[in-house]
Amino acid sequence: MTQELFAKYSFLLDRTARKVKQYAQHQFKTGEFDVTVDQWLVLKNLSENELLSQTELANLVFKDHPTLTRIIDLLCKKGYVERVPHPQDRRSFQLLLTESGSAKVSALKPKILEIREKAWENLTTRDFEEFKRILDTIYQNLDCQIGEE
Amino acid sequence: MTQELFAKYSFLLDRTARKVKQYAQHQFKTGEFDVTVDQWLVLKNLSENELLSQTELANLVFKDHPTLTRIIDLLCKKGYVERVPHPQDRRSFQLLLTESGSAKVSALKPKILEIREKAWENLTTRDFEEFKRILDTIYQNLDCQIGEE
């Protein structure tokens, strides 16, 4: 039975995901990027889609609402993002990159692509396709299962 | 240039790793396992290697020392693990599973293998080999890079 073997995927996955984040975070720090890896993900998505609500953004980046609230708090404090009251719905905000935020995204984008490339040394486009297929399959297998007992 | 494409691996990886942990944690909670996913990883490794020091265990599970200190604190509080003073080195401890800890490992092991299988539906042994190869390559590419600027 290969049950035991398969069971290791969770360990390998977790270990590698942490390493990837750790490596990037270290480069971010060395380069004085002034944002964390997760804050960058949020900034990048805001630069590609303006006037999102927090809920819309949360769905894009796959983070839950409390986490996103806190990340946005920090980005606002740093002056990269603003919460603009939604004109029709007083419960929600429209998120806006400030000038400083836009400048930050432009400045960091190429550097971050370069950092991200490092992990992919010795791997091919085909590897990427396989990797993506497997990750997506795992995600699908586990998604929406919570709630049915 | 496929740079932008490759850059997505970090997002996919992080997203999937979180989903895997979240799914398992939910099952742990439903089954009243009384441990978290990370606590389980530590317990399992202790059951396979007794009398480890915290440093040795940290290397096995790829967690840093402060994180491990806290996980072990919690496992001690729950009565599953004991810190025994090292006979030759008063700085360090030997970690020991209690009877209750051993019983917990035996009880949970089969249930957790079952939970872990869910993610692997629609995927093959060959997929697993590919997956492992790619994850390990990424890990190697980024390991030991921290420190050289």
Add this chain to the structure above:
DNA sequence: TACCAATAGTTAGTATGACAAATATAAAAA
């Protein structure tokens, strides 16, 4: 012996992640 660098572990601070519960507002139903 006295100093000093290395090692084992802990503590503190900040960020993220998950979950539950609370608040405010909006929309639907009675």
Add this chain to the structure above:
DNA sequence: TTTTTATATTTGTCATACTAACTATTGGTA
């Protein structure tokens, strides 16, 4: 119109991750 239900966001709590700094101890060396 009042009540109910749903939605958007925030707050609180606990666990994990990473960094830096700290304590205690060990081992080497002058």
